[in-house]
Amino acid sequence: MKERLNYAAVAPDAFKAMLELEKYVEGSGLERSLYELVKTRASQINGCAYCLDMHTKDARLAGETEQRLYTLSAWRETPFYTERERAALAWTETLTLISQHEVSDELYQATRNHFSEKEIMALTMAIIAINGWNRLAISFRKLPGSYQSQKH
Numbered sequence: 455m456k457e458r459l460n461y462a463a464v465a466p467d468a469f470k471a472m473l474e475l476e477k478y479v480e481g482s483g484l485e486r487s488l489y490e491l492v493k494t495r496a497s498q499i500n501g502c503a504y505c506l507d508m509h510t511k512d513a514r515l516a517g518e519t520e521q522r523l524y525t526l527s528a529w530r531e532t533p534f535y536t537e538r539e540r541a542a543l544a545w546t547e548t549l550t551l552i553s554q555h556e557v558s559d560e561l562y563q564a565t566r567n568h569f570s571e572k573e574i575m576a577l578t579m580a581i582i583a584i585n586g587w588n589r590l591a592i593s594f595r596k597l598p599g600s601y602q603s604q605k606h
Contacts, residue, residue: 459594472590475583482576486516488542491526491535492577493584495543496550498527502588507598509584515603541568542577549581 462469479489490513497505510523525532529543545565548555565574590596 504596
Protein backbone atom coordinates (compact mmCIF):
# COMPACT_ATOMS: atom_id res chain seq x y z
CA MET A 455 0.00 0.00 0.00
CA LYS A 456 1.22 3.47 -0.84
CA GLU A 457 0.18 6.75 0.76
CA ARG A 458 -1.98 8.69 -1.68
CA LEU A 459 -1.49 12.19 -0.37
CA ASN A 460 0.28 13.93 2.50
CA TYR A 461 -2.65 15.97 3.80
CA ALA A 462 -0.53 17.94 6.27
CA ALA A 463 1.73 19.16 3.46
CA VAL A 464 -1.01 19.75 0.87
CA ALA A 465 -3.36 21.65 3.19
CA PRO A 466 -1.35 22.91 6.17
CA ASP A 467 -4.11 25.29 7.29
CA ALA A 468 -6.65 22.47 7.40
CA PHE A 469 -4.17 20.32 9.29
CA LYS A 470 -3.55 23.17 11.73
CA ALA A 471 -7.31 23.53 12.29
CA MET A 472 -7.56 19.84 13.17
CA LEU A 473 -4.65 20.23 15.58
CA GLU A 474 -6.42 23.16 17.23
CA LEU A 475 -9.43 20.92 17.84
CA GLU A 476 -7.09 18.35 19.41
CA LYS A 477 -5.57 21.09 21.54
CA TYR A 478 -9.04 22.05 22.83
CA VAL A 479 -9.88 18.46 23.74
CA GLU A 480 -6.50 17.82 25.38
CA GLY A 481 -6.98 20.91 27.55
CA SER A 482 -10.60 20.11 28.38
CA GLY A 483 -9.90 18.12 31.52
CA LEU A 484 -10.96 14.72 30.17
CA GLU A 485 -8.78 11.97 31.55
CA ARG A 486 -6.03 10.98 29.13
CA SER A 487 -6.89 7.29 29.53
CA LEU A 488 -10.54 7.96 28.66
CA TYR A 489 -9.57 10.08 25.67
CA GLU A 490 -7.32 7.30 24.32
CA LEU A 491 -10.04 4.67 24.80
CA VAL A 492 -12.51 6.83 22.87
CA LYS A 493 -10.02 7.42 20.05
CA THR A 494 -9.16 3.74 19.87
CA ARG A 495 -12.79 2.59 19.89
CA ALA A 496 -13.86 5.00 17.13
CA SER A 497 -10.83 3.93 15.09
CA GLN A 498 -11.81 0.27 15.53
CA ILE A 499 -15.32 1.00 14.26
CA ASN A 500 -14.00 2.99 11.31
CA GLY A 501 -11.27 0.48 10.49
CA CYS A 502 -8.45 3.02 10.61
CA ALA A 503 -5.19 1.11 10.95
CA TYR A 504 -3.01 4.22 11.21
CA CYS A 505 -5.07 5.65 14.07
CA LEU A 506 -5.31 2.28 15.83
CA ASP A 507 -1.52 2.01 15.72
CA MET A 508 -1.15 5.56 17.03
CA HIS A 509 -3.72 5.50 19.79
CA THR A 510 -2.90 2.08 21.18
CA LYS A 511 0.73 3.24 21.46
CA ASP A 512 -0.38 6.46 23.17
CA ALA A 513 -2.78 4.56 25.43
CA ARG A 514 0.02 2.24 26.58
CA LEU A 515 2.25 5.24 27.23
CA ALA A 516 -0.56 6.76 29.33
CA GLY A 517 -0.67 3.56 31.42
CA GLU A 518 -3.41 1.60 29.68
CA THR A 519 -3.25 -2.17 30.08
CA GLU A 520 -2.98 -4.69 27.30
CA GLN A 521 -6.03 -6.50 28.64
CA ARG A 522 -8.27 -3.44 28.30
CA LEU A 523 -6.94 -2.61 24.84
CA TYR A 524 -7.44 -6.18 23.63
CA THR A 525 -11.02 -6.33 24.86
CA LEU A 526 -12.09 -2.81 23.93
CA SER A 527 -14.22 -3.94 20.99
CA ALA A 528 -16.15 -6.18 23.44
CA TRP A 529 -16.26 -3.71 26.34
CA ARG A 530 -19.89 -4.54 27.18
CA GLU A 531 -18.94 -8.15 27.95
CA THR A 532 -16.05 -7.39 30.30
CA PRO A 533 -15.71 -6.06 33.85
CA PHE A 534 -12.60 -4.04 32.95
CA TYR A 535 -14.15 -0.58 32.38
CA THR A 536 -15.63 1.91 34.82
CA GLU A 537 -19.20 3.14 34.51
CA ARG A 538 -17.86 6.50 33.31
CA GLU A 539 -15.79 4.77 30.62
CA ARG A 540 -18.79 2.66 29.60
CA ALA A 541 -20.89 5.81 29.20
CA ALA A 542 -18.16 7.39 27.08
CA LEU A 543 -17.80 4.28 24.92
CA ALA A 544 -21.56 4.06 24.32
CA TRP A 545 -21.60 7.77 23.37
CA THR A 546 -18.59 7.19 21.09
CA GLU A 547 -20.19 4.28 19.28
CA THR A 548 -23.47 6.10 18.73
CA LEU A 549 -21.86 9.30 17.46
CA THR A 550 -19.41 7.39 15.25
CA LEU A 551 -22.31 5.43 13.73
CA ILE A 552 -24.72 8.38 13.78
CA SER A 553 -26.15 7.60 10.34
CA GLN A 554 -27.33 4.24 11.71
CA HIS A 555 -28.72 5.32 15.10
CA GLU A 556 -30.49 8.25 16.61
CA VAL A 557 -28.92 9.83 19.67
CA SER A 558 -31.67 8.89 22.09
CA ASP A 559 -32.72 10.80 25.17
CA GLU A 560 -31.93 7.67 27.19
CA LEU A 561 -28.36 7.56 25.92
CA TYR A 562 -27.91 11.27 26.54
CA GLN A 563 -29.19 10.91 30.09
CA ALA A 564 -27.01 7.85 30.73
CA THR A 565 -24.00 9.87 29.53
CA ARG A 566 -25.10 12.91 31.53
CA ASN A 567 -25.15 10.76 34.67
CA HIS A 568 -21.34 10.49 34.40
CA PHE A 569 -20.31 13.72 32.67
CA SER A 570 -21.01 17.39 33.24
CA GLU A 571 -22.34 19.42 30.33
CA LYS A 572 -18.85 20.80 29.71
CA GLU A 573 -17.38 17.28 29.79
CA ILE A 574 -20.04 15.99 27.37
CA MET A 575 -19.10 18.80 25.01
CA ALA A 576 -15.40 17.89 25.30
CA LEU A 577 -16.19 14.20 24.81
CA THR A 578 -18.29 14.99 21.75
CA MET A 579 -15.53 17.17 20.29
CA ALA A 580 -13.05 14.34 20.91
CA ILE A 581 -15.32 11.98 18.96
CA ILE A 582 -15.73 14.50 16.16
CA ALA A 583 -11.95 14.94 16.01
CA ILE A 584 -11.08 11.24 15.87
CA ASN A 585 -13.72 10.57 13.25
CA GLY A 586 -12.21 13.39 11.18
CA TRP A 587 -8.69 12.02 11.60
CA ASN A 588 -9.92 8.52 10.69
CA ARG A 589 -11.47 9.83 7.48
CA LEU A 590 -8.26 11.65 6.53
CA ALA A 591 -6.02 8.67 7.28
CA ILE A 592 -8.27 6.15 5.51
CA SER A 593 -8.95 8.32 2.45
CA PHE A 594 -5.32 9.14 1.82
CA ARG A 595 -3.91 5.79 3.04
CA LYS A 596 -1.76 7.08 5.87
CA LEU A 597 0.60 4.18 6.49
CA PRO A 598 0.46 2.56 9.94
CA GLY A 599 3.59 1.63 11.86
CA SER A 600 5.64 4.80 11.59
CA TYR A 601 4.07 6.69 14.49
CA GLN A 602 6.23 7.07 17.59
CA SER A 603 4.57 8.06 20.86
CA GLN A 604 5.57 11.26 22.57
CA LYS A 605 5.41 11.52 26.33
CA HIS A 606 2.22 13.42 27.29
